Amino acid sequence: MATPKSSFRIAPSSSSQFLPWTPFKFPSKPSKILCSRNPNPPSPPAPINLISILRVIPDWADAIQESRLKQKRQLYKYEDWVEHRSSLRHLRHLLSSLSSRVVLSLVPPVIAFTTVAVVVASYNTAVFWDLLPEFFPILRASSLPYQLTAPALALLLVFRTEASYSRFEEGRKAWTKVISGTNDFARQVIVSVETESVLKTALLQYILAFPIALKCHLIHGSDIGGDLKNLLEDNDLDLVLSSNHRPRCIIQFISQSLKLLNLESSTLTTLESKVTCFHEGIGVCEQITSIPIPVSYTRLTSRFLVLWHLTLPIILWDDCHWIVVPATFISAASLFCIEEVGVLIEEPFPMLALDELCKLVYDNVQETLKSEQKIRKLLNTKIKDAVSSRKLAANGHPASGGGQSIWPNNSSNSINN
Numbered sequence: 001m002a003t004p005k006s007s008f009r010i011a012p013s014s015s016s017q018f019l020p021w022t023p024f025k026f027p028s029k030p031s032k033i034l035c036s037r038n039p040n041p042p043s044p045p046a047p048i049n050l051i052s053i054l055r056v057i058p059d060w061a062d063a064i065q066e067s068r069l070k071q072k073r074q075l076y077k078y079e080d081w082v083e084h085r086s087s088l089r090h091l092r093h094l095l096s097s098l099s100s101r102v103v104l105s106l107v108p109p110v111i112a113f114t115t116v117a118v119v120v121a122s123y124n125t126a127v128f129w130d131l132l133p134e135f136f137p138i139l140r141a142s143s144l145p146y147q148l149t150a151p152a153l154a155l156l157l158v159f160r161t162e163a164s165y166s167r168f169e170e171g172r173k174a175w176t177k178v179i180s181g182t183n184d185f186a187r188q189v190i191v192s193v194e195t196e197s198v199l200k201t202a203l204l205q206y207i208l209a210f211p212i213a214l215k216c217h218l219i220h221g222s223d224i225g226g227d228l229k230n231l232l233e234d235n236d237l238d239l240v241l242s243s244n245h246r247p248r249c250i251i252q253f254i255s256q257s258l259k260l261l262n263l264e265s266s267t268l269t270t271l272e273s274k275v276t277c278f279h280e281g282i283g284v285c286e287q288i289t290s291i292p293i294p295v296s297y298t299r300l301t302s303r304f305l306v307l308w309h310l311t312l313p314i315i316l317w318d319d320c321h322w323i324v325v326p327a328t329f330i331s332a333a334s335l336f337c338i339e340e341v342g343v344l345i346e347e348p349f350p351m352l353a354l355d356e357l358c359k360l361v362y363d364n365v366q367e368t369l370k371s372e373q374k375i376r377k378l379l380n381t382k383i384k385d386a387v388s389s390r391k392l393a394a395n396g397h398p399a400s401g402g403g404q405s406i407w408p409n410n411s412s413n414s415i416n417n
Contacts, residue, residue: 073356102340185277
């Protein structure tokens with residue numbers, strides 16, 4: 001096995017700690033561009049036609065939504081929670097509507113259905129003022145079908161959003177298990193493997209690399225090479241990058257390292273149980289990513305909303321006349337927004353602060369390594385003091401504290417009582 005990098009290793013001395021290194025970050029992978037030629041020649045411009053013109057706004061909205069999904073999420077701190085529950089949050093959310101990716105993604109359908117309402121209202125007005133031949137009828141209908149189907153549409157949207165949130169919650173719980181399992185795995189390795197060796201250092205590197213590899217495996221467009229280049233040795237990283245399934249390749253590194261450590265069977269069994277936890281995390285996350293909510297359910301919700309808003313101006317004309325235009329706008333913006341939120345959280349992992357969680361795991365392991373020797377020294381000092389106290393008591397000399405631990409603010413009751 002290759003020698004780990006100097007930026008992440010355990011010192012050969014008795015004190016187990018990471019050497020100082022650059023701050024934990026995920027640098028972008030540099031592009032390799034040759035000066036003699038352009039690796040990405042510009043594609044010829046697409047011909048302009050009616051379809052390309054109509055797709056300008058939807059493509060713009062989709063591009064904004066995809067770019068916002070790639071932004072890194074932050075873990076909430078106390079200040080964030082204070083702002084989150086502030087009484088001014090409603091005004092703040094209203095003023096930031098134009099920068100919301102959910103609102104921007106609604107621009108195409110809302111504009112389309114509002115335009116339909118304008119066309120219907122203009123047509124009915126033209127017929128009413130005899131601007132069209134008499135055989136053109138006014139587009140109107142009874143509102144009774146809408147009254148009967150409105151509860152069905154409401155339940156359909158509620159169930160759709162609830163199913164999406166269940167997937168989001170399942171993905172969050174899966175990553176909670178992965179992060180807690182990584183922390184516990186690293187802690188047990190630090191405690192169980194007493195010898196400071198290259199193999200122990202490499203094992204800790206592989207454990208910390210697993211959540212990063214899983215994150216890159218789940219989120220499209222992640223740069224796993226840039227994320228792991230400061231953590232893994234070059235030969236290990238090349239093998240991981242050449243693998244078809246990077247998280248399972250990391251698990252193979254962990255399993256082989258455990259075998260080479262020659263641990264006791266009980267210790268080895270305990271550590272291998274953590275590897276099983278990693279496999280379970282991969283399985284749950286891949287199922288969430290690969291298996292969406294039944295597509296027929298999503299299509300049914302979309303078709304129901306489209307038909308509802310296409311006929312809404314006709315249903316409301318007798319009661320609202322030109323008010324059908326703002327009424328259709330408000331209805332489309334509200335109902336399609338609920339449906340859009342359900343679609344957005346259906347794929348939970350871009351919505352989670354996975355980069356921050358991976359950084360948190362690294363910081364926790366570093367803190368454990370730094371405090372391990374300090375805690376061990378303190379405990380050894382307590383043991384020596386206790387032995388000295390017993391020897392003094394055996395020789396007839398009073399020992400301070402009497403060997404009893406006293407609860408704070410309760411000197412009359414000891415632990416032994």
